[in-house]
Amino acid sequence: MMDNLRAASNHVVLKILLALIILSFVLTGVGNYVIGGGDFAAKVNGDEISRAEMERAFSNERSRQQQMLGEQFSQLASNEGYMQQIRQQALSQLIDEKLLDQYASKLNLAISDDQIKQAIFSQPAFQTNGKFDNEKYNGLITSMGFTADQYAQALRKQLTTQQLIGAVANTDFMLKGEADNLIALVSQQRMVRQATIDVAKLAAQQSASDEEINNYYQQNKNNFMAPEQFRVSYIKLDAADMQETVSDADIQSWYDEHKADYGQPERKRYSIIQTKTEADANALLQQLKQGADFAQLAKTKSADPISARKGGDMGWLEPETTPDELKQAALTTKGQLSTAIKSSVGYLIVRLDDIQAEQVKPLSEVRDAVTAKVKQEKSVDAFYKLQQKVSDAASNDNASLVGAEQAAGVKAVETNWFSRDSLPEALNFKPVADAIFNGALIGQDSSPGNNSDIITVEGDRAFVLRVSEHKAETVKPLDEVKADIASTIKREKAQKQAKAQAEAIIAELKSGKQDAFDKAGLKFAAAQPLTRSGQDAISQAAFSLPQPEKGKSSYGISEDMQGNVVLMALDDVRAGSLPPAQVEQMVKGVTQNNAQIAFEALLDNLRKEAKIKYGAAAQMQ
Template sequence: MLDKIREGASGIIAKVILGLVILSFVFAGVGSYLNSGSEIPAATVNGEDISSNTLERAYQSERARMESQLGEAFSQLASNEDYLANFRQSILDKLISDKLLDQKAEELGLRVSDEQVKDAIFSIPAFQVDGVFNNDRFQTLIRQSGFKVTDFRDNLRMELTRQQLSQILLGTDFTLDSEARHSLQLQKQTRDARFVAVSMDEFAKNVSISDEERNQYYKSNIANFETEEMVKVAYVDLKISDLMEKVEVTDADVNTFYQEHMDNYQTPEERRASHILIEFGDNEDAALAKAQDLLNIANTGADFAALARDNSADAFSAENGGDLEWFGRDVMDPAFEEATFGLQNVGDISEVVKSEFGFHIIKLTDIKPVQVKEFDEVKDEIAQTLKHDKAAELFYEYQTQMSELAFEVQDSLQDVATVANLEVKTSDLFSRSTAPADLANLTVLDTVFSADFIAERINSDALSVSDDHLMFVRVTDHQDARTKSLEEVTADIDAELTRQKAVAAAKEWMIALKDSVANGDDVTAKLAEHSLEWQVQAGVGRYSGAMDSQLRTELFKLSVTDSRKIVEMANGDVALLELQKVNPVDTLDNNEVKAVAQRLAMRKGQDNFSNVLAVLKEQADIEYKRAQAAN
């Protein structure tokens, strides 16, 4: 089919759209949209390979998504090789899971028809305009993404088949009405409670720390007092973006560039055509005869769109009367393209054209001539391009000069900075994990924490931070990793021991209070010792914000037979919590019961899905072919 011969350039919009397509399925896998062109497998699952190319593309796609979402935070994580190795492994594990699901679906004989695939494509919002499927948009986005339409359909069919398996597992569980009602009753139940909390500060003032306790804590927690190796550096940044501010571009420069590169500002001719495709089938001569007959009919003035709808093997274009939308050169099959661009006038019909996919009858429906952008439209863009080019020339010129000076005068970066009129910046002491943003680059960190580099205290070579950013550094101070002395951490130890003792004393006091309450004693005087009184909360819901979340969580763990609990609060305070009454729900809304039943059934289904996948992995023959280095 002609869809197989359409390919376009990849672009940001297409990648975004494909992301939306992937998200439109519950268990859509990253890797199933990726063609595997490598013969070297990353893993083998029951004899079927997952290529290294598939893994690499899935890894790069997911990494780009993470970088877009997390920004600098992900860059910090990505500087850790162990993290990236685990990240890559998680992607491979996902691809393995997808492969196992595909194999199980095939074993069960699950199938997706052509009509189901077509309906799925028509329902994807990314391919719709004003809520209606738009073939123009579909064809354009698929071409921009670098896919062939048939490959996209095949991948989508695989996703839909996998979705069938998911729905089998998710949709076969159910929840009894009594289960749902019981669950909803527990969710909507409220409780009456009272509590009293004493601050550890009330007891901290009476705490004393002995030398023996201090020494013992220091010895028992010696690992907590180890410091990381730290360096202080001087450095010089050279960036193309900074140099762009220093270069000048004249109007004459811009105009000359425009005249010399006019082709860059022309939109090539595009044509719009409709076609009828007759596939070869088992009898090429019969196919040719049929195509010739249709051409003869078309040349009599018959409705070409109707002929295409009734006869074309290209199902998607046939839906639209054979319309192929706009396309330029180097998109279609060479023979098809030559015939289309050889037609002179709108409405002309070609002779029968043979391609590797069958015989075509082509009708030219529109011509979009070459369009040239006016100078005023592009002059600012050209100016920026010229500035960047001039800055890049300076960048490489400065790099050479600065590298020479960094080597010739090794104990200072001042001469290096002077070349480009830059400043020598200095950092505070930092470790690998606390590097400032300017220096948080793996190449830079490996250099400044190199033992030889630290010992020599000389200028580095030019370190590439990115394609348009390099750096020269030298270590000016260094501290070895060491264990802090007891004297250095005495204040921290005393603070921690004071906190522990104060909390213990507060808890001991609260235990006595709990016993008194359990015995029915009047505790008013005991509470007055610390100026405390009971705090009463009525009708506390499971998700209510009226009570501290920690106390609320513990409240719903209590029962009428075990109604009191001492709670150590996150801030060090200690509370006595008492359940006084459980308030059941009298009536339940049937719609809420149904919603709860659906959620419970879905949760059971998800558990089943996870369990089935775990069993498939346990029973599968999975072989990791080679280690994948994180890039």
């Protein structure tokens, strides 16, 4: 059927398995489970799931949820019911894994030690530069709470489960005839002629009485709501507007305090030779002391391929970037050699090649940058002082912004009317919007309330504002919406008339007559091909019509995007075609779906037949 079905199952079905495991507790309930005692999590057909396994699974699931939900998780974690649900999900996963292990054993599925080794060696997470790194492997499995034997056993179970999934998935296939029929159905084209009844033209002939308008208004008042409206006065402070002057003394003082920002610390240049054993390192040291060339020995003897290509040269290093092993050498003189130094990768011989003393750029070279920094700091300081001054003024005179205007030295700006959906661009910041819309600045009966506190935005801008006028949400008066209601009533009448007319015409066309069709002044346009992929109402309706008999048409009714009534004549159904890549993808999707169904059935059956007993550990919070 498909050459890569096994590979596909290892991706898609495993995802399905994870989803099924997470949902299995909810789906199966407790009908087949027995709650018992004992310091274990559960027994599945007599096989025990220990408290330790349960706690490790719970911890892993909790970490997964925390990584997935981010900040939301801290709120959910305080909910006892939510944490219990995570515990149940983790236990449900362990139970399903145990059921699959037992079924795999029943089928005599097994994974050899060589397969385990190959799986470990081929894992990219355990590799360095494309090669297996035993130190990295041990570090990672230890961080997951496994010993080497425990990890190998867990991996054996996983690979056995994959083998089981592959066996189930490979039982599904599609016959060529089934695939051909599916392709023909999906790619089918329908030749349809259309004739449109213009609803807008019919609406112009309709009338709407005062009584009809009033009744519609009373029944649909929620459709005529005027949103809550605001007018706001505000003062904006911007740090960028604070132009401060600086003196030479200011510049010199700032430079003296921040010299480290314009300096380069002492740098040293090292060369190394890396060996596997201390004996090898000492032998090379002896050669170096007898005059051997360091660079040549590094190229031919060093176990570090990167530095060896450069004759051992490590380049210039600052204190922060110097490895501990090189610091441990404690070399202070150019050309000085270390003894053999033990490292995480063997032993090192280190030579100090050069020293570059600490350097500081003179003020003359960095004056412009220092000046900009001083101006920025003085502007920010002035900005915060002005904020405090304006805030105090706004608080002392809470009935207007006059005092705040005097403190800020600028006039307040007043907006036009706006709603929650049309906040002026100048105020379009979340803290500002929250202050306006949370109701705290509105007095009784929509009267102006107090001034706001200082609202800081993005660190360098601030606002103080007051709601100068407010209108609560209300129903628009009938006179204001009367014309719109009349248009709606007329269009509804026109649509009803058009549909009735279309149904009468279609009934005649089906009987072989077209007097009503001609009398309505309608004409069918030329036939156009419609495909099943079309999302418009006419395409969807076309594929619901019965296939026409030879030499005849099938008829139906639909609507276009403008709400006009459309008469359809289906003249012919034609076979289409699909690109080979699309055909392959479609068959692959159907096969994978069938594999999912097969695996769901297997897991459901294993659950139903299992004898599962919960222990006390399963109930721990």
